Amino acid sequence: MQEFRLTVGPASFRLLSEWKKPLNQMRELYAEYPAADIPDFTVRLEAVNALRRFIRPSAAINGDYMLPDAAPLPIEQGLLALEMGMNLQMALGWRRQMILHASAAERGGKALIMTGESGSGKSTLSALLGINGWRFMGDEFALIDPVNGEAVPYPRLISLKNEAITAMQDGAADIRFGPLMKATPKGDIRHMVPPADAIAQMSKRANPALILFPRFGHDPAIRDMPPSETFMRLTQASTNYVALGEQGFEALTGLVQNVPARALDYRSGEEAMELVEKLWEELA
Amino acid sequence: MTASPEKIRYRAEPSGALLIRPLDAMTLIYHRASGITHMVTEPVPEILEAMAGDALDAAELATRLSETFDLGGADDAAAIIADRLAELAELGLVSAVRG
Amino acid sequence: MSNPHGDASILVDALRDPETVRQLGSDGWTALLAIARAEQLIGSLAYRLEGQPMPGGVAAILEDARLNAEYQRRSALWEANRAAAALAGYDGKVVLMKGTAYVAADMKAGIGRHIGDLDIMVAEGDLPLVEEKLLAAGWEWVKEDEYDDAYYREHMHELPPLIHKERDRMIDVHHTILPKTARPKPDAEAMLEDAVPVNTVSPEPVEGRAISLSIFCPEDMVLHCTAHLIADGELDGGLRNLWDFHCLIEAMFASVMDGNEPPDPIWVHDQTLGPLYRRAKQHDLEAALRRAVRLADYCFRTCKSELALSDRLFLRRLLARNGYGQPTRKLTRLGFYIRSHWLRMPPFMLARHLWTKWRMGRKKSASDAG
Numbered sequence: 001m002q003e004f005r006l007t008v009g010p011a012s013f014r015l016l017s018e019w020k021k022p023l024n025q026m027r028e029l030y031a032e033y034p035a036a037d038i039p040d041f042t043v044r045l046e047a048v049n050a051l052r053r054f055i056r057p058s059a060a061i062n063g064d065y066m067l068p069d070a071a072p073l074p075i076e077q078g079l080l081a082l083e084m085g086m087n088l089q090m091a092l093g094w095r096r097q098m099i100l101h102a103s104a105a106e107r108g109g110k111a112l113i114m115t116g117e118s119g120s121g122k123s124t125l126s127a128l129l130g131i132n133g134w135r136f137m138g139d140e141f142a143l144i145d146p147v148n149g150e151a152v153p154y155p156r157l158i159s160l161k162n163e164a165i166t167a168m169q170d171g172a173a174d175i176r177f178g179p180l181m182k183a184t185p186k187g188d189i190r191h192m193v194p195p196a197d198a199i200a201q202m203s204k205r206a207n208p209a210l211i212l213f214p215r216f217g218h219d220p221a222i223r224d225m226p227p228s229e230t231f232m233r234l235t236q237a238s239t240n241y242v243a244l245g246e247q248g249f250e251a252l253t254g255l256v257q258n259v260p261a262r263a264l265d266y267r268s269g270e271e272a273m274e275l276v277e278k279l280w281e282e283l284a
Numbered sequence: 285m286t287a288s289p290e291k292i293r294y295r296a297e298p299s300g301a302l303l304i305r306p307l308d309a310m311t312l313i314y315h316r317a318s319g320i321t322h323m324v325t326e327p328v329p330e331i332l333e334a335m336a337g338d339a340l341d342a343a344e345l346a347t348r349l350s351e352t353f354d355l356g357g358a359d360d361a362a363a364i365i366a367d368r369l370a371e372l373a374e375l376g377l378v379s380a381v382r383g
Numbered sequence: 384m385s386n387p388h389g390d391a392s393i394l395v396d397a398l399r400d401p402e403t404v405r406q407l408g409s410d411g412w413t414a415l416l417a418i419a420r421a422e423q424l425i426g427s428l429a430y431r432l433e434g435q436p437m438p439g440g441v442a443a444i445l446e447d448a449r450l451n452a453e454y455q456r457r458s459a460l461w462e463a464n465r466a467a468a469a470l471a472g473y474d475g476k477v478v479l480m481k482g483t484a485y486v487a488a489d490m491k492a493g494i495g496r497h498i499g500d501l502d503i504m505v506a507e508g509d510l511p512l513v514e515e516k517l518l519a520a521g522w523e524w525v526k527e528d529e530y531d532d533a534y535y536r537e538h539m540h541e542l543p544p545l546i547h548k549e550r551d552r553m554i555d556v557h558h559t560i561l562p563k564t565a566r567p568k569p570d571a572e573a574m575l576e577d578a579v580p581v582n583t584v585s586p587e588p589v590e591g592r593a594i595s596l597s598i599f600c601p602e603d604m605v606l607h608c609t610a611h612l613i614a615d616g617e618l619d620g621g622l623r624n625l626w627d628f629h630c631l632i633e634a635m636f637a638s639v640m641d642g643n644e645p646p647d648p649i650w651v652h653d654q655t656l657g658p659l660y661r662r663a664k665q666h667d668l669e670a671a672l673r674r675a676v677r678l679a680d681y682c683f684r685t686c687k688s689e690l691a692l693s694d695r696l697f698l699r700r701l702l703a704r705n706g707y708g709q710p711t712r713k714l715t716r717l718g719f720y721i722r723s724h725w726l727r728m729p730p731f732m733l734a735r736h737l738w739t740k741w742r743m744g745r746k747k748s749a750s751d752a753g
Contacts, residue, residue, distance in 0.1 A: 001707060012440070014413065016707055037409050038440040042417045042708055064420040064708060095447035228310035232323060242319065243454040246303070249314040249321055253305045318461040319454065320550075374521075376465065 001044070005036040009154040009202050010097070010143065011090060012036030015082055017045035018053055022078025029079075029157055029178050029191060032199045041065075041093060043085035048072050061085045065092035077181050080189055083157065090141055090154075091239040097143035097152050098244055098251050101237045104137035104151055105129040110209035110284050111151040112276070113142050113259075115237045118186075121216035121272065124164040127192065128269050129276070131175075136198040137206070146244060146251035149258070150205040155198040157191040165190045167269060209284035211261040214272060218265035222275065225261040290342045290366045294378040296335040302377070304329060318376060327353075331368060332377065339381045342366035390702040390711065391622060394418045395682045397428060398626060401435050412441050414706030421708040422622045426452030426495030452495040459483045459498040462552050466503060467596050469520030473512065476597045478504040478578045480557065480607065484598040485627070487581045492630035497623070500544070500553040506575055507558035514542060514556070522547050522554060560607045567614050567667035574603045574666075601638070602662040605631045606672065609663075613671040613697075617719045621701045628675050629683040635659065 001016045002023045013036065017023045022045060043063040047053035057075035063085050070088075073081045090099060102115035103126035112129070114122040123139040130136030136155055143152040157178065160168055165188060168175065178191035193199075211230060225233075234252060235241050241248045260283045266272040303314040311329045313322040327349070334348045346355060346362045355361040372378040393415050396403040407415065419425040429445035429452070437445075463483050470477055478484075480502035485493030505513050522545040541557040559571035578597035599607055608631055612624040639655055663672040678697060680688040690698065700719050703712035710716065 038412050038438055040444055044707060064417060095450045096443065227307040228323060243451060245319045245454055246314060249303060253312060319457045
């Protein structure tokens with residue numbers, strides 16, 4: 001087994017793989033991230049069986065926490081498999097903060113949190129903000145400290161899908177990308193290294209100031225969201241709310257009582273950015 | 285023989301067992317014993333508060349609630365409250381104690 | 384570089400003697416944590432290592448594990464409470480089993496223990512009534528095809544699993560502790576007869592009747608664990624079962640010996656724990672008990688029993704896990720897999736079972752392809 005250890009925000013990983021290539025890709029893309037002494041989680045990329053290590057190699061995603069019926073991926077998508085394995089460890093094993101399936105960005109010491117279903121554009125929006133004057137905090141998980149309510153950065157590689165790939169490729173010249181992976185179970189995927197300040201400041205927390213529920217592909221509209229609806233949606237977006245028990249309840253009620261929330265419909269990244277800036281002016 | 289639903293007495297979980305947070309039209313209840321969060325509307329928080337530590341049936345509870353709230357037709361109110369109590373019992377927020 | 388060729392001894396050592404972790408470097412810790420997670424013993428380990436000096440990163444991981452164990456404990460006790468409420472009006476005993484029983488009775492074996500489904504046991508003749516009451520209270524069948532369903536009902540020691548539609552938690556309703564087809568024939572009636580009430584999880588009395596949940600008497604608790612460990616299965620989760628067994632035996636000694644240390648070597652149990660051995664005979668589990676005692680003794684006590692050759696095979700299987708958290712010793716595992724089917728069924732039925740599974744597998748892959 002080949003091994004690579006890294007730290008993303010508060011969490012650290014030991015990545016193990018029977019194949020060198022995906023680990024080398026990770027090493028390159030995560031070059032600026034700190035190493036890890038005693039990692040929080042182990043992720044293993046293993047051949048489905050001995051033959052499949054060489055013939056049509058197929059990688060099972062294993063580790064400390066596993067899904068019983070997770071489908072293996074072809075080894076060309078090994079980088080994606082490792083990222084999925086890391087997400088899975090966080091989703092199932094992390095208890096130090098409340099995990100929201102959300103993206104986040106910071107400005108002026110305050111955090112914007114965006115959550116929504118797959119296809120809502122939350123990942124792309126956080127990437128766009130990250131190259132337009134905001135500090136990117138994460139595109140997959142927003143971590144909320146249950147004691148003081150702070151948002152803790154988790155700036156893993158940004159996972160761009162389908163049209164978002166070309167949009168970002170045209171967006172800025174000095175961005176580093178991983179390999180383009182066509183026709184994965186999640187569509188075309190290409191990973192992007194977060195901006196340098198996002199990595200350098202990955203332990204700098206921020207107080208949540210605005211929660212948005214973006215929705216791509218609808219006429220532009222902004223709707224107030226009452227705390228109870230925000231609460232319900234955020235429990236659905238959280239992977240560990242129930243396990244955190246009373247402290248999860250306190251953290252989430254605190255969040256929805258103190259931070260304004262809006263639903264935001266938009267048709268293009270540009271439009272969304274304008275609306276976000278406007279809301280931020282008003283509310284944050 | 286099963287008693288009529290309106291005659292069943294219930295007791296609410298003791299107040300320390302629940303964390304109650306009114307948000308807007310909805311109220312959140314965190315139930316310490318189960319770790320489950322319930323989202324409820326009126327008259328559920330009112331019912332739980334009115335029950336205090338006592339074992340009450342629907343009619344007794346209706347009387348108690350009518351001291352603070354305008355319940356309209358009292359018979360109707362008891363039937364509605366009996367339904368709510370049965371639902372709350374299913375969630376484990378109140379327990380039937382008839383006997 | 385952590386040693387990928389090691390086995391789970393490092394975990395056994397840490398559970399037996401927490402001070403052994405003082406020698407661990409970063410790689411040793413990393414291996415220990417991966418193995419403990421894979422064996423679902425991370426919660427037990429977290430409590431066992433409380434007070435030991437350890438790196439900050441490890442302390443944070445073990446704190447997460449304790450928080451998670453607390454969550455599992457809370458959920459397990461609540462499921463028991465809900466099952467009791469659902470079974471109000473049922474006159475027979477409802478016995479909590481395994482992890483839920485340990486936490487309900489506040490036993491050492493329950494500290495930090497991983498708990499998944501709720502396991503309960505009721506009298507075989509009452510299964511239809513219990514099933515009906517659970518279905519009325521919101522549990523539903525987990526989708527099963529007809530063969531598996533018929534198989535469960537005819538040959539297994541439990542109903543096909545039910546899941547609660549709101550709470551999304553499973554319940555397994557047993558009527559004995561081993562499959563009907565297994566060779567040892569535990570005396571299920573006596574187990575129910577001698578089960579004792581446990582009050583921590585019972586809800587308020589319903590319709591004037593207190594719902595009392597029960598747990599096995601101490602001897603039967605040890606023997607259920609024994610059956611689970613030795614007589615049933617491929618030894619998946621075997622280390623956890625062995626740790627349970629050790630904790631249960633220690634607790635039994637503590638009550639018999641009035642706080643004195645158990646005798647060394649532990650095979651003089653026969654005299655000290657006479658009732659346990661008599662009960663084992665009654666349940667057809669005496670040989671299994673002796674083996675479990677030798678293995679637990681060897682792993683978790685400082686004065687080690689002599690291991691028989693066949694014990695060494697069990698031990699080899701129990702420790703088959705490397706510092707990456709991977710299962711190792713494929714041949715040993717395969718051997719125990721075949722043994723598990725062999726133990727559960729007479730040979731003819733085994734052939735029919737594997738044949739039916741095989742045909743269904745074929746049919747399924749044919750339809751997948753089509």
